[in-house]
Amino acid sequence: MKQLLLGPKQSDGSRTINTNIDIGKHGxxxxxxxxxxxxxxPSLEGQNLYDQQTSDGFYHIRDMLSKxxxxxGGFTVYKWPLPDYSKEDMKIAYxxxxxxxxxxxxxxxYIQDYNSGQKRIIQGTLYTLIGCLVVGxxxxxxxxxxxxxPIVALTRQVGKIAEGDLSSEGEPFIRSRDEIGDL
Structure with missing residues (x-):
């Protein structure tokens, strides 16, 4: 079961994360x-975390066991330090x-990893929408x-006639087979 979920145990006691099971970059x-x-x-196997608290005093392991x-089953949402960073971010566990x-x-x-798929979909949708708006x-x-x-050309022609210039002929692109062409 351990190898299936995480991978084989390394010589230092850690386990590699099984890349065939994708639950986010840091999941x-x-x-x-x-x-x-x-x-x-992956790295804390054998340790007891029952009394471990988050920075705001939340017993996240106890909550997971309870749910x-x-x-x-159930979800637990809590703050946890990002790997390789000192800042904390929200994490979700089922x-x-x-x-x-x-x-x-x-x-x-981490919720940011959990939501990354939706972000890509939203970005793709926005790019598609912008493209459709430009083309439209x-x-x-x-x-x-x-x-x-043809309406602008007709207006120009009528203006010439109103000024008394009856010598010019209609412009070639007015020769349409509709009401504008008839005028």
């Missing part, structure tokens, strides 16, 4: 027993107790120009 599975011992974890006992083994299996990921605007402009050119 991974870990396994707890009821006492809060880490039975499987894992619910029929559908925990569910395995009835056969009695273990709590947890899948955790160009089509409307071209249609409006095709429609307005």
């Amino acid at each position: 991974y599975f870990f396994v707890l027993n009821d006492r809060g011992d880490l039975l499987a974890h 894992s006992g619910q029929p559908e 925990s569910l107790k395995d009835a056969e083994w009695g273990w709590t299996i947890v899948a955790g990921s 605007t160009l089509i409307v402009i071209m249609f409006a120009m095709q429609f307005s050119k």
Whole structure:
């Protein structure tokens, strides 16, 4: 089970994160027993985290163990330091107790990783929308120009007639087979 979720144990006691299971850039599975011992974890395997608190005093492991006992499991949201950074970010974990083994299996990921897929979809949608607006605007402009050119030419011709200039003939692009061409 440990190797399936995380990968084989390294000589330093750590486990590589299984890249075949994608739960975000910094996401991974870990396994707890009821006492809060880490039975499987990328770097803390064997440690007891039952009394571990976040910077704001929240007992996140206790919350995971509590919610894992619910029929559908449960989510825990808490602040946790980003890997390789001193700043904290919100993390989300889903925990569910395995009835056969009695273990709590947890899948955790930073919310920024969790939401990265939606961000890509939103960006793609926005780029598509902008592209459609540009193309649509160009089509409307071209249609409006095709429609307005004969009207502008007719207005120019009527203006010449109003000034008394009856010598000029209609401009060639007024020769359309519609009402403007008839005028």
